[in-house]
Amino acid sequence: MSVVDPPRNSSRISGRPPSRALERAFRGLCLFAALLPVLVLAVLLFDVVRTGLGRIDVQFLTSFPSRRPQTAGILAGAVGSVWLVGLTAAIAVPVGVGTAVYLEEYARRGRLATLIEINISNLAGVPSIIYGLLGLELFVRALSMGRSLLAGALTLALLVLPIIIMATREALRTVPLALREAGLALGATQWQVVRQVVLPMAVPGVLTGSILAISRAIGEAAPLVVLGALTYVDFLPDGVTSPFSALPIQIFNWTSRPQAGFAVNAAAGIIVLMVTLLMLNGAAIITRNRMQKRLGR
Amino acid sequence: MRRSSIALVHALALIAACGGSSSSTDTAVIAVDGSSTVFPISEAVAEEFKAQGKARVTVGMSGTGGGFKKFCKGEIAVTGASRPIKNEEVELCKGGAVEYIELPVAYDGLAIVVHPSADWVDHMTVDELKTLWQPEAQGKVAKWSDVRPGWPDEEIHLFGAGVDSGTYDYFTQAIVGKEHSSRGDYTSSEDDNVLVQGIASDKHALGFFGFAYYSENAEKLKLVPIDDGKADNGAGPVAPSVQTVNDGTYQPLSRPIFVYVAAGETKRPEVAAFIDFYLEKGPALVKEVGYIPMPDAAYELVRARFKARTPGSLFGGKGSKVGVKIEDLLRAG
Numbered sequence: 025m026s027v028v029d030p031p032r033n034s035s036r037i038s039g040r041p042p043s044r045a046l047e048r049a050f051r052g053l054c055l056f057a058a059l060l061p062v063l064v065l066a067v068l069l070f071d072v073v074r075t076g077l078g079r080i081d082v083q084f085l086t087s088f089p090s091r092r093p094q095t096a097g098i099l100a101g102a103v104g105s106v107w108l109v110g111l112t113a114a115i116a117v118p119v120g121v122g123t124a125v126y127l128e129e130y131a132r133r134g135r136l137a138t139l140i141e142i143n144i145s146n147l148a149g150v151p152s153i154i155y156g157l158l159g160l161e162l163f164v165r166a167l168s169m170g171r172s173l174l175a176g177a178l179t180l181a182l183l184v185l186p187i188i189i190m191a192t193r194e195a196l197r198t199v200p201l202a203l204r205e206a207g208l209a210l211g212a213t214q215w216q217v218v219r220q221v222v223l224p225m226a227v228p229g230v231l232t233g234s235i236l237a238i239s240r241a242i243g244e245a246a247p248l249v250v251l252g253a254l255t256y257v258d259f260l261p262d263g264v265t266s267p268f269s270a271l272p273i274q275i276f277n278w279t280s281r282p283q284a285g286f287a288v289n290a291a292a293g294i295i296v297l298m299v300t301l302l303m304l305n306g307a308a309i310i311t312r313n314r315m316q317k318r319l320g321r
Numbered sequence: 322m323r324r325s326s327i328a329l330v331h332a333l334a335l336i337a338a339c340g341g342s343s344s345s346t347d348t349a350v351i352a353v354d355g356s357s358t359v360f361p362i363s364e365a366v367a368e369e370f371k372a373q374g375k376a377r378v379t380v381g382m383s384g385t386g387g388g389f390k391k392f393c394k395g396e397i398a399v400t401g402a403s404r405p406i407k408n409e410e411v412e413l414c415k416g417g418a419v420e421y422i423e424l425p426v427a428y429d430g431l432a433i434v435v436h437p438s439a440d441w442v443d444h445m446t447v448d449e450l451k452t453l454w455q456p457e458a459q460g461k462v463a464k465w466s467d468v469r470p471g472w473p474d475e476e477i478h479l480f481g482a483g484v485d486s487g488t489y490d491y492f493t494q495a496i497v498g499k500e501h502s503s504r505g506d507y508t509s510s511e512d513d514n515v516l517v518q519g520i521a522s523d524k525h526a527l528g529f530f531g532f533a534y535y536s537e538n539a540e541k542l543k544l545v546p547i548d549d550g551k552a553d554n555g556a557g558p559v560a561p562s563v564q565t566v567n568d569g570t571y572q573p574l575s576r577p578i579f580v581y582v583a584a585g586e587t588k589r590p591e592v593a594a595f596i597d598f599y600l601e602k603g604p605a606l607v608k609e610v611g612y613i614p615m616p617d618a619a620y621e622l623v624r625a626r627f628k629a630r631t632p633g634s635l636f637g638g639k640g641s642k643v644g645v646k647i648e649d650l651l652r653a654g
Contacts, residue, residue, distance in 0.1 A: 091365040091610050171352075171381075171396075249383055252354065252391065256364040256380035258371055267350070267379050277382065280357065280512050282537040282611050287514075 076291025084292055088258040089274065093285025098296050100257045101274035104173070105242055105297070107261050108270055109304060111177030112184065112241045117234055119181070120188030121223075127189075128196040129218050148186035155183045156247030164251060171252035174264040179247055184237035191236065195229020196222060224315075231312040235305045242301050245272035271297045349591050352397040354381035355388025356487060358531070359401025359578050361610040362427060366599045369606065373598070376591035385487050386410075389581075393417040398586040399596070402579045403429070403487035405636035420584035423634045424600065424623050425647050427607040428615055430532035430566040431492055431574040433545040436524045441465070441472050444546040444558035447573065450496045453479070453527075459504040465525065473525075479507035480516045480528030492529055495573040495643045517542065529574075532561050533611030549573055549644070566613040573643045577615070584632055600624045615647055622651035 087097020123140070131137040159179030169175040199222050207217035249255075254269045255277050261268050271293060278290035353363050360382050367378035383391065388400035389407075393414040406414075406423065414421055433450070435442050445468075452458060453468050465472035482488035484501070489509075494500040510516055513530040520526040521541040535542055546558035554570050565571035580599065586592045600623055604614040614620075635650045636642060642650070 089364065090368055091361060091606070165394075249381070250387065252381055252383060252396075254379045255360060255382040256367055256378075258368070259377055267352075273382075277357075277360070279514065281361065282513065282531070282533040284537065 072291045072294050075288055076293070076295050079288050079292035080295060084289075085296070089256045089269075089277075093278075093281075093283055093289050096278075096286075096289055098271070098274060098289075098293050100254075100260065100269045101271040101293065102296055102300060103260050104253075104257075104268040105271040105300060106304075107173050107264075107268065108177055108180060108248075109238050109242050111173060111264065112180040113234060113238060115177060116181035116184050116188055116237060117230070120185050120233070120237075121192050121230055123185075123189045124192035124196060125218060125223070128193055129214070129222065144186050144189055147182070148190070152183055152244055153246045153250060155179055156250030158182070159247060159251045170265065171254075171267055172265045173261055173268045176248055176251055176253055176268060176270075177264075179251055180241040180244060183244065183247065184241050187237045187240060188230070188233040191233025192226065192230050195226040195232075198229070199225045227315045228312045231308050231315070235308045238304050238308070239301060242297065242304070243272055245270070245276050248273060249276075271300065349376040349589065351376050351378045351399065351592055351595050352381075353378060353399040353401070353580075354383055354391055354397045355399075355401035355580075356385040356403040356578070357382045358385075358403035358429060358487060359426070359580065362578075362603065362607055362612060363399075363401055363580070363599075365606040365610050366595075366602060369602055370595055370598050373594070375594050378595065384485075389413065392421070392581060392583065393419050395419050395583065395585075398583055398589075398592050400581050402581060404490055404576070404641050405579065406581065406634050406638060407640060408638035411634070411638045420632045421634075422582045422584055422587070422627060422630060422632055424580050424582065424596070424627055425577040425615065425619065425651070426580055426599070426603050426623075427578050428566050428575050428613040428647075429578050430561040430571055430613060431488065431495075431529050431576070432532045432535040432561050433527070433529050433547060433574070434520055434535055434542045435527050435545055436520060437541070437543045438524050439527075439543060442527075442543070442545055444548055446548045446550060446558075447496060448550070450547070451498070453477070454481075454493075454503050455497045456502055456504055459506050462504075475525050478523050478526045479504075480519045480526055480530075481507050481509055482513070482516075482530060483509045483511040486511055488529075488531065491576050491641050492574070494641050495576075500640055532566065532613065535561075536611065547571070547574060551644075554644075563608075563613050567616060569646045575613075576641060577647045578612070582627070584630060587630060596627055597624075600627060619648045619651060622648060626651065 083095075084097050085102070086099055087095060088100050090096040123144075127137060127140060131140075156179065159175060159182070163169045163175035163178050164171055169178075203221050203225075204217050207221045208214070212220070248270055253273055254267055255273055257267060257269045275290050275293040275297065278286040278293060281287075353367065355363075360380060363380045367380055370376075370378055381388075381397075385402045385404060388397070388402065389410040390413065391397050392400040393410060394417045406421070433445065449468050453462055462468060463476060464474055465477050466474045468477065481503075482492065489503075490500050493503050497503055508516075508519055508528075510519075513534040516528050516530045517534055517538045520528045521538065527545075535544060544560050546560040548558040549572050551572070554572050559565050559571050561571045561575065566575040569575075580596075582592070582596055587596065600620065604617075604620055607614045615623075635653075
């Protein structure tokens with residue numbers, strides 16, 4: 025990290041001589057603020073791992089839901105979630121990147137661009153259950169996709185689109201204008217500049233956005249339940265038109281049951297969810313690091 | 322870069338290819354959805370039905386109201402309900418040309434519980450519960466001594482089901498006398514386990530939730546026997562138990578829970594087989610998942626009702642009836 029710059033405009037800083045104690049107190053306060061969520065998370069994780077780790081075995085990972093906690097398993101939820109997140113990313117990343125490229129590279133500052141921007145910011149603040157209602161009416165009913173993986177993935181794609189668009193736009197803005205001008209000066213069309221200069225440099229940012237999007241999508245239960253995702257299903261999806269379940273739905277069901285055995289299952293399910301999330305994000309992080317190396321950054 | 326253009330083509334191809342709703346699988350699927358209260362029973366039946374190899378059963382959990390919305394549009398064959406169908410849902414089903422068969426499948430008792438060290442509570446009457454829970458009590462009935470003179474001069478902390486649940490609707494109907502009407506200053510949760518935790522850690526707490534959550538946590542809680550002031554269903558205070566809910570002496574806080582079957586769907590042999598199986602194995606499975614079976618005579622009547630494919634509701638769209646035995650309703654209907 026760089027050394028802190030001396031204040032350029034000292035007249036803006038109050039005339040009182042700097043106090044070391046105040047400095048230290050503020051620093052301590054910031055450190056406390058940073059550690060507090062980590063601490064809370066650590067306590068939660070410790071509790072979940074202590075309760076659920078012993079429950080994770082081959083039986084748990086390869087079984088379908090059951091009324092008996094000891095024979096119930098997470099398979100339908102885990103496979104459903106991997107399908108969902110994969111499809112969601114396949115839909116949301118191209119659309120999100122396309123939107124961001126349009127707004128940053130093509131759109132003139134005007135009414136249309138402002139309208140799109142306002143809408144994106146609004147979408148980011150809509151509660152997720154509303155997306156479930158939208159998905160139910162639009163994808164499940166109007167477009168008659170039924171209660172399928174595809175309908176679920178499209179709904180989650182809408183949900184995570186603002187995240188991908190915002191991350192990609194940030195990434196596109198960091199590409200120096202001089203590079204674009206150089207490309208254009210060499211006679212490249214705008215499409216060539218976007219494709220060969222701007223986007224490759226923005227890939228790490230796009231992947232960061234995708235990681236955040238996947239993390240959001242994998243944890244959502246409410247919109248999927250509204251949509252008609254299943255809680256009990258004893259077969260795996262065989263295509264995008266299949267009915268499906270997802271990890272958070274299984275966990276939610278188990279936490280709401282009276283028998284203590286299901287609480288253990290829920291903890292084990294949370295561990296599976298976290299590991300799945302880490303694996304998916306790990307893949308994205310590795311890709312990002314490779315791209316960054318290739319770009320020499 | 323190439324990667325994301327491939328992804329784009331991939332996604333477009335998927336969207337184009339998958340517009341249809343037909344499933345490519347050979348085995349028939351029976352779609353069940355509805356109340357999360359009924360879910361454990363349907364899950365157990367589906368799990369046992371699997372061995373028959375006649376169909377694949379899927380069970381969702383979108384709530385009693387959400388289930389009826391899907392059911393009345395003909396999207397699912399069976400929906401679970403923790404209360405009888407309401408008038409607007411009857412209309413909805415009419416609009417969707419879905420005729421339904423109402424089948425009570427079990428009892429759910431609502432338990433009134435307090436902290437184990439609340440030794441002053443030996444029983445409560447329905448009137449005392451009304452004094453405590455009615456909307457007018459808000460801000461006024463704040464202490465145990467406000468409910469019954471002689472009880473401690475300590476604040477009473479109330480816990481109960483969230484206002485969107487069928488449990489809340491039934492409780493208010495049975496105690497306050499008006500559905501969906503109660504004081505608002507109580508700790509509410511849709512998750513009964515949260516209520517269990519709350520009451521188990523507060524000496525001055527009182528709350529209500531499904532009997533199954535009491536029996537799984539009996540050592541942490543104290544059950545309150547309820548006196549409904551009527552002698553014909555057991556004089557004096559009655560505590561909920563498998564016995565007292567089953568034979569109808571625990572009143573008014575026990576309610577039937579239902580599945581609704583689309584009459585049109587029962588023409589599919591696998592759906593008819595599934596419901597027959599549900600009503601035959603139901604009583605044993607109901608017990609296993611923590612609910613209370615109805616008396617055998619009631620199951621006989623329900624089986625006959627399904628066999629005759631009798632459409633419509635025993636409740637006429639008017640909501641729950643309090644203090645009525647399900648056998649009597651079935652015989653009259």
